[in-house]
Amino acid sequence: MTTAMNDGRQTDTERRRTRVTSAITTARRDASPLTASAIARAARVDRTFLYRHRDLLDALHTAAHEPATPSGTRSTVTSVSLQTDLAHAGARSTRLTARVQQLEEPLSKTLGEEIWRASGLGPPADVAELNSRITRLEQSNVEPTRALEERQAEREAPEQPTAT
Numbered sequence: 001m002t003t004a005m006n007d008g009r010q011t012d013t014e015r016r017r018t019r020v021t022s023a024i025t026t027a028r029r030d031a032s033p034l035t036a037s038a039i040a041r042a043a044r045v046d047r048t049f050l051y052r053h054r055d056l057l058d059a060l061h062t063a064a065h066e067p068a069t070p071s072g073t074r075s076t077v078t079s080v081s082l083q084t085d086l087a088h089a090g091a092r093s094t095r096l097t098a099r100v101q102q103l104e105e106p107l108s109k110t111l112g113e114e115i116w117r118a119s120g121l122g123p124p125a126d127v128a129e130l131n132s133r134i135t136r137l138e139q140s141n142v143e144p145t146r147a148l149e150e151r152q153a154e155r156e157a158p159e160q161p162t163a164t
Contacts, residue, residue, distance in 0.1 A: 019043040020056050024063050034064035 023042035027034050032042075039060055040047040050057050066079070 016043065016045045016049060017053065017056065020045060020050065020053075021059070024056075024060055028063045028066075034060060036060065 020039060020043040023039045024034070026032070027039060027042065032038065036047050036050050036057070040050055050060065
């Protein structure tokens, strides 16, 4: 009788294992949650059954970390290809960030200059022309200024008596 009980227990365990494996496959195909609770519920077993059968729990964790494949198709997506795609996306993001910063600098300068001029606080646009005009006016004032200084010096000088 002990042998019959053991055989019955083994048969029951195999049936439950088959249900768990089937539930994992179905959940993966249907993109259902791949958690111990969800699979135990779908296979009509207790969660402790999964924890007692480590190979089933490992199969569940493996299935949970692999991308789901639609039924009838073979997936060429692997974790290595996904990691490669992620690395490429990160590199592209880095390049785009650098390019954005490169474009922001001249744009910022241009906008800043426009706002500075529009506010009236910045220098006039024709600074070079104004500087050359100042230089011309200063040069044209040199002669009259010197003549004025000479006249003031003559006025201030004491008059000298004339000899008769």
